[in-house]
Every structure is written in C-alpha cells, then in structure tokens.
Amino acid sequence: MGGSSPREVEEETGLVCSLGEEIGRTHYLIDERPKEVRYFHMSANGDAQAQNEIDAVRWVPLTEARRLLTYDRERQILDGAA
Numbered sequence: 001m002g003g004s005s006p007r008e009v010e011e012e013t014g015l016v017c018s019l020g021e022e023i024g025r026t027h028y029l030i031d032e033r034p035k036e037v038r039y040f041h042m043s044a045n046g047d048a049q050a051q052n053e054i055d056a057v058r059w060v061p062l063t064e065a066r067r068l069l070t071y072d073r074e075r076q077i078l079d080g081a082a
Contacts, residue, residue, distance in 0.1 A: 005019075006018070006019050006042065009042065009044075011051065011052055012050075012051055012052050012053060012054045013048045013049065013050070013051065013054060013057050014046060014047070014048060014049045014051055015044040015045065015046050015047075015048050016044070016045045016046055017042040017043060017044050017045070018042065018043045018045075019040055019042055020040055020041030020042055020043065021040065021041055022038055022039065022040050023039050023040060023041055023077060023080060023081040024038075024039045024076075024077035024080060024081070025037065025038050025039070026039075026071075026073045026074070026077070028073075039077050039081070041081065062078065062082050065078060066078055066079070
C-alpha cells in the first residue's frame with residue numbers, strides 16, 4: 001500500500017513498484033490549501049533503502065503498521081485494504 005506514485009516510491013525507497021487498484025483517498029488542508037492523497041496496492045521489486053526525504057525503510061506486519069500510523073483516516077484505509 002502507498003500514498004505516493006510508483007515514481008515517488010522509487011525515489012524515496014529504491015523500490016520499483018507496479019501500481020494496483022486504488023484502496024482509498026484522504027482530503028485535508030495544508031496552509032489552507034486542499035490536498036488529496038490517493039492510496040494504492042503496489043507490488044514491489046528490489047531491496048528497499050532509505051533515500052531523499054526518508055530516514056528508514058522497514059517491512060512490518062499490518063498490525064504494527066496500524067499502530068505506527070499517525071492519523072485515524074490512514075488507519076481506516078489500512079483496515080479496508082487488509
């Protein structure tokens with residue numbers, strides 16, 4: 001699952017991903033400007049390595065991923081995708 005495009009995922013993690021179905025969207029404001037984030041299933045190839053804006057990359061079980069998420073809206077998307 002990702003909130004970014006396959007290109008952004010590759011830039012930030014080194015993973016080459018194939019885009020799957022959309023699993024959710026969130027909307028919120030940043031500096032009073034609307035932002036939409038779309039989430040997709042993705043298949044990843046390669047070894048993940050933190051790059052650019054990312055400090056670390058790791059694979060975790062869904063239960064741990066849910067605990068690590070900051071916002072309820074993201075937890076709801078993860079729950080729906082699982």
